[in-house]
Amino acid sequence: AQSVTQLGSHVSVSEGALVLLRCNYSSSVPPYLFWYVQYPNQGLQLLLKYTTGATLVKGINGFEAEFKKSETSFHLTKPSAHMSDAAEYFCAVTQTGYQKVTFGIGTKLQVIP
Amino acid sequence: DTAVSQTPKYLVTQMGNDKSIKCEQNLGHDTMYWYKQDSKKFLKIMFSYNNKELIINETVPNRFSPKSPDKAHLNLHINSLELGDSAVYFCASSSSGTGDYTFGSGTRLTVV
Numbered sequence: 001a002q003s004v005t006q007l008g009s010h011v012s013v014s015e016g017a018l019v020l021l022r023c024n025y026s027s028s029v030p031p032y033l034f035w036y037v038q039y040p041n042q043g044l045q046l047l048l049k050y051t052t053g054a055t056l057v058k059g060i061n062g063f064e065a066e067f068k069k070s071e072t073s074f075h076l077t078k079p080s081a082h083m084s085d086a087a088e089y090f091c092a093v094t095q096t097g098y099q100k101v102t103f104g105i106g107t108k109l110q111v112i113p
Numbered sequence: 114d115t116a117v118s119q120t121p122k123y124l125v126t127q128m129g130n131d132k133s134i135k136c137e138q139n140l141g142h143d144t145m146y147w148y149k150q151d152s153k154k155f156l157k158i159m160f161s162y163n164n165k166e167l168i169i170n171e172t173v174p175n176r177f178s179p180k181s182p183d184k185a186h187l188n189l190h191i192n193s194l195e196l197g198d199s200a201v202y203f204c205a206s207s208s209s210g211t212g213d214y215t216f217g218s219g220t221r222l223t224v225v
Contacts (some may be wrong), residue, residue: 032212038154043203043216045119088154094212100169101212103156 002027004105014112019063019078023091026072033074034092034101035065044090050074051096053091061085086111094110118139119204119217124196127225133190134220136204144168146177146214148203154202156203162187163209194224 041073
């Protein structure tokens with residue numbers, strides 16, 4: 001079984017401030033973890049992923065996430081928020097060789113000028 | 114060239130009608146999916162095909178029937194549409210086992 005929990009359905013930050021979106025996962029085997037972003041009226045786009053190896057992964061648009069096995073977490077961060085970062089962000093989990101990806105409920109990021 | 118393309122983008126129809134949504138990918142992926150996104154943005158997998166074979170069939174009313182004529186195409190046919198079917202339907206594709214999805218831009222279905 002696998003699941004993800006995203007803490008905070010809405011997060012507001014000021015432009016230039018740190019972005020922190022939280023994700024905790026549950027998986028019976030080593031997970032593959034993902035963050036996707038969805039801009040209004042668009043499909044989801046892959047931001048970054050963790051499979052094996054380095055636990056700090058960097059993605060597009062200056063985002064990064066750190067896999068912490070002891071905390072079963074995969075939080076998404078960006079040092080300085082930009083207005084264009086306003087979107088819905090989804091954490092997701094799967095297992096190696098497993099076809100089904102399970103998505104979290106999403107976190108809507110608002111960036112305040 | 115759009116990697117995963119869905120048609121139509123918008124679909125407004127009356128209750129009881131039958132409608133189809135089409136999806137095509139040009140990425141050479143072997144696995145395709147249909148997801149339903151409700152008004153609260155929750156994404157739920159419906160079906161998945163790997164090389165034209167149905168591999169995931171979640172608890173979905175049998176009014177929904179997917180078809181994959183080849184590994185680049187996955188269509189969704191919906192019979193006897195109901196108000197609760199209103200949602201955005203996303204097609205996605207991936208190489209098997211990777212979890213890296215490429216999503217289409219979605220089909221917004223409104224049943225009136």
